Amino acid sequence: MGKxxxxxxxxxxxxxxxxxxxxxxxxxxxxxxxxxxxPYGYAIWEKMRDALDKMFxxxxxxxxxxxxxxxxxxxxxxxxxxxxxxxxxxxxxHYRLKNGENGGIEVDPDAKLEEELIVRPTSExxxxxxxxxxxxxxxxxxxLCNQWxxxxxxxxxxxxxxxxxxxxxxxxxxxxxxxxEAIAETRQMINVYADFAENFMAMxxxxxxxxxxxxxxxxxxxxxxxxxxxxxxxxxxxxxxxLGQNFAKAFDVKFAxxxxxxxxxxxxxxxxxxxxxxxxxxxxxxxxxxxxxxKLAPIxxxxxxxxxxxxxxxxxxxxxxxxxxxxxxxxxxVKFDDRDTHKPGWKFAEYELKGVPVRIALGARDLENGxxxxxxxxxxEKNTYKREGVTEIIKNLLNDIQNNIFQKxxxxxxxxxxxxxxMDEFKEHIEKGGFVNAHWDGTTETELKIxxxxxxxxxxxxxxNTQENGKCILTGxxxxxxxxxxxxx
Amino acid sequence: MGKxxxxxxxxxxxxxxxxxxxxxxxxxxxxxxxxxxxPYGYAIWEKMRDALDKMFxxxxxxxxxxxxxxxxxxxxxxxxxxxxxxxxxxxxxHYRLKNGENGGIEVDPDAKLEEELIVRPTSExxxxxxxxxxxxxxxxxxxLCNQWxxxxxxxxxxxxxxxxxxxxxxxxxxxxxxxxEAIAETRQMINVYADFAENFMAMxxxxxxxxxxxxxxxxxxxxxxxxxxxxxxxxxxxxxxxLGQNFAKAFDVKFAxxxxxxxxxxxxxxxxxxxxxxxxxxxxxxxxxxxxxxKLAPIxxxxxxxxxxxxxxxxxxxxxxxxxxxxxxxxxxVKFDDRDTHKPGWKFAEYELKGVPVRIALGARDLENGxxxxxxxxxxEKNTYKREGVTEIIKNLLNDIQNNIFQKxxxxxxxxxxxxxxMDEFKEHIEKGGFVNAHWDGTTETELKIxxxxxxxxxxxxxxNTQENGKCILTGxxxxxxxxxxxxx
Numbered sequence: 001m002g003k004x005x006x007x008x009x010x011x012x013x014x015x016x017x018x019x020x021x022x023x024x025x026x027x028x029x030x031x032x033x034x035x036x037x038x039p040y041g042y043a044i045w046e047k048m049r050d051a052l053d054k055m056f057x058x059x060x061x062x063x064x065x066x067x068x069x070x071x072x073x074x075x076x077x078x079x080x081x082x083x084x085x086x087x088x089x090x091x092x093x094h095y096r097l098k099n100g101e102n103g104g105i106e107v108d109p110d111a112k113l114e115e116e117l118i119v120r121p122t123s124e125x126x127x128x129x130x131x132x133x134x135x136x137x138x139x140x141x142x143x144l145c146n147q148w149x150x151x152x153x154x155x156x157x158x159x160x161x162x163x164x165x166x167x168x169x170x171x172x173x174x175x176x177x178x179x180x181e182a183i184a185e186t187r188q189m190i191n192v193y194a195d196f197a198e199n200f201m202a203m204x205x206x207x208x209x210x211x212x213x214x215x216x217x218x219x220x221x222x223x224x225x226x227x228x229x230x231x232x233x234x235x236x237x238x239x240x241x242x243l244g245q246n247f248a249k250a251f252d253v254k255f256a257x258x259x260x261x262x263x264x265x266x267x268x269x270x271x272x273x274x275x276x277x278x279x280x281x282x283x284x285x286x287x288x289x290x291x292x293x294x295k296l297a298p299i300x301x302x303x304x305x306x307x308x309x310x311x312x313x314x315x316x317x318x319x320x321x322x323x324x325x326x327x328x329x330x331x332x333x334v335k336f337d338d339r340d341t342h343k344p345g346w347k348f349a350e351y352e353l354k355g356v357p358v359r360i361a362l363g364a365r366d367l368e369n370g371x372x373x374x375x376x377x378x379x380x381e382k383n384t385y386k387r388e389g390v391t392e393i394i395k396n397l398l399n400d401i402q403n404n405i406f407q408k409x410x411x412x413x414x415x416x417x418x419x420x421x422x423m424d425e426f427k428e429h430i431e432k433g434g435f436v437n438a439h440w441d442g443t444t445e446t447e448l449k450i451x452x453x454x455x456x457x458x459x460x461x462x463x464x465n466t467q468e469n470g471k472c473i474l475t476g477x478x479x480x481x482x483x484x485x486x487x488x489x
Numbered sequence: 490m491g492k493x494x495x496x497x498x499x500x501x502x503x504x505x506x507x508x509x510x511x512x513x514x515x516x517x518x519x520x521x522x523x524x525x526x527x528p529y530g531y532a533i534w535e536k537m538r539d540a541l542d543k544m545f546x547x548x549x550x551x552x553x554x555x556x557x558x559x560x561x562x563x564x565x566x567x568x569x570x571x572x573x574x575x576x577x578x579x580x581x582x583h584y585r586l587k588n589g590e591n592g593g594i595e596v597d598p599d600a601k602l603e604e605e606l607i608v609r610p611t612s613e614x615x616x617x618x619x620x621x622x623x624x625x626x627x628x629x630x631x632x633l634c635n636q637w638x639x640x641x642x643x644x645x646x647x648x649x650x651x652x653x654x655x656x657x658x659x660x661x662x663x664x665x666x667x668x669x670e671a672i673a674e675t676r677q678m679i680n681v682y683a684d685f686a687e688n689f690m691a692m693x694x695x696x697x698x699x700x701x702x703x704x705x706x707x708x709x710x711x712x713x714x715x716x717x718x719x720x721x722x723x724x725x726x727x728x729x730x731x732l733g734q735n736f737a738k739a740f741d742v743k744f745a746x747x748x749x750x751x752x753x754x755x756x757x758x759x760x761x762x763x764x765x766x767x768x769x770x771x772x773x774x775x776x777x778x779x780x781x782x783x784k785l786a787p788i789x790x791x792x793x794x795x796x797x798x799x800x801x802x803x804x805x806x807x808x809x810x811x812x813x814x815x816x817x818x819x820x821x822x823v824k825f826d827d828r829d830t831h832k833p834g835w836k837f838a839e840y841e842l843k844g845v846p847v848r849i850a851l852g853a854r855d856l857e858n859g860x861x862x863x864x865x866x867x868x869x870e871k872n873t874y875k876r877e878g879v880t881e882i883i884k885n886l887l888n889d890i891q892n893n894i895f896q897k898x899x900x901x902x903x904x905x906x907x908x909x910x911x912m913d914e915f916k917e918h919i920e921k922g923g924f925v926n927a928h929w930d931g932t933t934e935t936e937l938k939i940x941x942x943x944x945x946x947x948x949x950x951x952x953x954n955t956q957e958n959g960k961c962i963l964t965g966x967x968x969x970x971x972x973x974x975x976x977x978x
Contacts, residue, residue: 030563030618031606034556039634042553064531067523068608068639068655069579074519075586076594086586090558091596092608093582095643097564097575105565107580107605116596117520119557119581119608129519139830145528150557150639154584166557341628 007287012231016282020160023290023353025277033158033165040354041277043298045168048276049148051200051295052170055192061144061172066127068150069117074125077250081124084217088154090119090165119152124218124269127173128247135175135265137256142185143175151273161278162235162489169273175265177255179244182266183221186242189270190223193238201276202293202406203227203283204413205237206435206484208460213444216269220244226459226484228413229282232433234459234486237279240270278489284378284405290355291378293405294398301327301334301394302356304347306363313338320362323372323390330391332398352377357401358394378405419482423453426473426485430456435486439479441472450474456485496776501720505771509649512779512842514766522647522654529843530766532787534657537765538637540689540784541659544681550633550661555615557639558606563614566739570613573706577643579608579654608641613707613758616662617736624664624754626745631674632664640762650767651724651978658762664754666744668733671755672710675731678759679712682727690765691782691895692716692772693902694726695924695973697949702933705758709733715948715973717902718771721922723948723975726768729759767978773867773894779844780867782894783887790816790823790883791845793836795852802827809851812861812879819880821887841866846890847883867894908971912942915962915974919945924975928968930961939963945974 006014020026025041028034037045053063069092075082096111120126127145134140148170158164172189176182190207197205205225215222219241226234245264248254253265284291294300303323305316320336327334335356337347344361351359361373372390375382378401385393416434420426429436440446440458450473451457461483470479495503509515514530517523526534542552558581564571585600609615616634623629637659644652661678665671679696686694694714704711708730715723734753737743742754773780783789792812794805809825816823824845826836833850840848850862861879864871867890874882905923909915918925929935929947939962940946954970961968 027619027622029556030560030615031556031558034558036556036619037554039551039553043551045554046552062528062532063535064528065526065534065657067518067520067525068641069520069523071519072586072594072596082586082594086588086594089584089586090581090606091583091586092579093596094580095578097561097571097578097580097607099575105561105571105575107561107582117579118586126519130516130525133516152557168554 008230015287016278017160019281019285019289020278023355025281026160028160031165033155035160035164035166037168037274040298044280044292044296045274045277047296047298048200049170052192052196052272053148055196056146056170056172059188059192061146063147064145065147065149066123066130068120070120070123070126072116072118074129075118077125078218078246080246081218081250085121085153089121090152090154092117092119120149121151121153122269122271123147123149123151123171124173124243124247125251128251128253128267131173131175131265132251132253135253135255138177138258141175141177141255141265142181144172144185145174146170146172159278161274161281164274167274169271171269171271174268175248175253176268177257177263177266179266182244182268183242186221186223186240186268186270189268190225190238190240193240193270193272194225197225197227197237198406200293200295201280201283202295202402202409203237203279204406204410206460206462208462208465208484210239210460211444211447211458211483213447214458216241218243218246220246223463224460226486227279227283228409228416228435228486229279229489230412231282232416232487234435234488235275235279235282236459236488237276238270238272241268243267243269283409285355288349288380289353291405292355292357294357294402297355297357298333299335299351299354299356300332300398301358301360302347302351303334303336303360303362304344304351305336305338306344306361308364312364313340315367316362316364319367319387323360323362323387326391327394330395332391332394348375352380358397376401378408420473421470423473426450426456427454430454430485430487433487435459435484437482438473438485439470439481440483441475441477441479446472446474450485455487457488459484459486459488497719504776505767506649508770508774508778509767512844514770515649517649520654522644524649524653524655526657526763529787533769533781533785534763534766536785536787537689538659541681541685541761542637544685545635545659545661548677548681550635552636553634554636554638555612555619557609559609559612559615561605561607563618564607566614567707567735569735570707570739574610574642578610579641579643581606581608609638610640610642611758611760612636612638612640612660613662613732613736614740617740617742617756620662620664620754621740621742624742624744627666627747630664630666630744630754631670633661633674634663635659635661648767650763650770653763656763658760660760661758663757664737664742665757666746666752666755668755671733671757672731675710675712675729675757675759678757679714679727679729682729682759682761683714685761686714686716686726687895689782689784690769690772691784691891691898692726692768693895693899695949695951697951697954697973699728699949700933700936700947700972702936703947705730707732707735709735712952713949715975716768716772717898717905717924717975718768718978719901720771721905721976723924723977724764724768724771725948725977726765727759727761730757732756732758772898774844777838777869778842780894781844781846783846783891786844786846787822788824788840788843788845789821789887790847790849791836791840792823792825792849792851793833793840794825794827795833795850797853801853802829804856805851805853808856808876812849812851812876815880816883819884821880821883837864841869847886865890867897909962910959912962915939915945916943919943919974919976922976924948924973926971927962927974928959928970929972930964930966930968935961935963939974944976946977948973948975948977
């Protein structure tokens with residue numbers, strides 16, 4: 001272990017990179033751009049996955065599994081889609097190795113595939129090719145499938161969790177009889193994501209539509225949730241796409257309507273990924289390490305014994321185990337760290353680094369007094385409590401921490417959300433960091449020019465946005481609403 | 490839907506293929522050898538995964554995630570390992586597509602990887618390369634990691650679940666300070682698998698050692714669980730490998746001992762896959778469809794209303810919902826199928842096909858009499874029960890079914906386990922199907938000759954095998970114990 005070298009103020013980016021590694025969340029692997037998700041990081045991802053999976057099932061979805069590989073020809077079938085993904089595809093061309101002449105091992109040239117296979121960057125094409133066989137009539141609709149899977153996008157500049165060549169995600173793919181139903185599904189799922197982000201990750205998000213330029217390749221509309229990180233940059237945290245009939249047309253998926261006519265099927269797709277791990281780290285953590293929301297913390301409470309000698313240790317251990325049993329019975333995940341290889345101070349720093357929400361220090365004097373010292377990770381406050389009623393105390397504290405870090409992040413976002421009425425104001429705010437609401441003339445050309453000038457992009461056109469007449473900050477052309485800009489990950 | 494065309498007696502293999510598809514477990518995809526796991530099949534797999542995952546965690550293991558890709562050079566480092574997997578590897582050679590001249594899309598020759606990447610067929614190499622950085626001293630040991638992942642082995646002849654180019658599995662990879670500890674881990678995990686197979690899948694298994702010839706590529710010892718299918722063929726259902734220091738040496742993973750010396754680390758690895766789905770189907774199902782053990786059935790109870798007209802339907806629906814609520818409160822998964830698009834008889838056949846353990850038929854007369862008709866899937870028996878105490882009745886029935894199908898499979902295995910003292914007896918038993926215990930001289934040569942003559946392989950040398958002097962059935966050479974032969978999947 002060891003404390004950080006870098007503080008957020010000094011170099012936010014470096015702070016993030018160090019934190020992910022030192023807190024044992026993930027590390028770079030021997031394969032360019034691919035990460036190893038370490039047990040502690042994976043335990044957080046499992047909690048995210050389980051919470052999301054329940055929300056998907058509660059909204060009527062089922063899980064399935066589709067192939068890792070996609071025949072190259074499938075990609076060509078939806079023009080925008082291939083345009084969006086072709087430049088970052090891992091391609092399988094052979095299916096066998098053989099012994100080389102110099103004792104090494106080489107690809108067997110005789111084992112070349114007739115058609116190359118793409119490692120899925122997303123699964124619309126293979127899934128819609130499958131749905132073609134599942135859908136004949138309106139009775140077969142809707143199909144509400146989700147899959148938890150790994151995907152590969154050959155990114156050139158990678159960062160742990162935020163942008164990796166391989167990442168884990170879920171992708172929902174739904175098929176509907178009507179446009180309205182598909183749009184309602186798209187909207188429902190962005191609401192599920194927002195609910196998850198705010199209530200589990202304690203991370204406030206803004207829901208909105210992507211501009212045409214930022215849309216998913218093949219979508220008619222992309223909804224997004226956007227969160228603000230502590231360096232004033234936005235992070236796109238989840239997207240839900242209304243795909244219209246694009247993929248149904250590309251894969252010829254029609255259904256017989258109740259009325260006996262034949263129509264193309266309507267589609268949505270939606271996904272969140274291990275990128276959320278990056279968001280979670282950057283939204284809450286501080287210079288001492290991770291700050292985890294209790295609902296996603298693998299260890300919610302750690303008990304550290306303070307003692308001199310074996311006799312005291314035995315007593316403290318007994319008392320610690322009793323507390324642990326009581327908390328576990330209430331469904332709280334708790335670890336009693338009675339290792340004698342490290343001193344309490346070292347352990348305190350370790351669990352701060354790991355973001356454990358509540359720490360209980362228990363010493364010989366506490367046993368005499370019927371007390372315990374409790375430190376909360378979010379505020380670093382320490383207080384002495386009566387031992388009695390520990391379960392209620394901890395439950396309340398965990399709720400409190402969950403709410404507090406959400407409120408803290410919300411406060412940060414409010415303090416970093418600005419309104420700009422011209423380019424000078426805009427540049428000033430973007431420079432400082434944060435969300436900037438500004439009028440825009442609705443063209444991709446202007447959007448790209450602003451990006452070129454300021455590095456800021458349109459994060460979204462918020463759902464339920466106030467309609468007001470104004471002028472584009474760049475061109476002065478008329479605009480009917482402000483859109484949300486920020487620099488982004 | 491529709492009943493089977495094929496019965497087990499007629500063509501067992503065809504029966505299996507049809508059942509997997511008609512029961513909506515899986516289907517072949519557009520990608521050669523890769524399957525689509527359909528929602529109903531995936532729901533069973535999820536239950537398997539969750540039960541196993543809990544058993545792994547209860548024995549101290551944690552989950553992590555390692556890259557999908559393995560640099561080609563890693564494979565060459567463990568000689569036996571590369572020998573075992575080289576011939577069935579999917580190889581990534583390029584990382585980009587581009588627009589072709591004739592409007593299509595092609596692999597960009599400028600985007601060739603410097604070193605080819607193998608899509609993992611198993612992860613020992615990439616994981617031991619990672620462990621090298623995790624392990625310095627005895628304090629870092631043991632490492633007890635598991636990963637749930639997809640793997641690819643380019644099989645030429647594939648069958649849904651049993652042998653597919655891509656499959657889902659878990660792979661545990663553990664690192665230990667001593668040989669004894671690594672062996673104990675290997676043994677522990679085969680016991681976990683046997684426990685899971687027998688208590689969740691209701692499938693009796695025999696635990697034993699693989700012969701040198703059938704060992705995992707790179708292992709010093711492979712433990713296996715072997716189950717007998719209803720056609721008298723064995724199915725290897727899970728393996729646990731003692732890897733010695735082979736991978737530690739290949740990747741130079743050493744640790745400082747307590748005594749200050751430096752030693753190579755000891756290893757185990759162990760895995761089960763979606764192949765278990767095939768085992769589950771073949772162990773219990775019948776000519777009417779799946780027979781699922783209640784502990785793994787996505788729907789444990791289905792309620793089918795029997796009615797004439799809307800008025801009766803309303804009453805039966807009310808009563809059905811009340812039963813459903815009561816069962817759900819007891820943690821039983823139940824579906825009330827009040828669709829008016831299908832007749833009761835059709836539904837009965839459908840849920841028999843899907844292997845739902847218990848079916849409740851509820852009609853207008855039942856409401857008057859306070860009764861219900863219950864059919865159990867395993868025996869196809871129907872009985873009328875009092876409505877009162879439905880939860881107890883169903884709970885007992887589910888337990889009963891779980892036990893009964895285990896006992897039935899055990900009885901089948903006992904009736905199909907033989908002893909052979911010479912080649913004639915051996916051939917006769919192998920021909921009929923089943924396990925055959927016979928003496929073998931311990932050489933790979935003899936093992937392969939017997940296989941050539943009879944298609945039977947040595948499934949395992951059972952753990953705790955009776956020691957008795959005898960003569961090899963083929964060579965007459967001395968032998969100290971019988972080994973277990975069978976034809977196998």
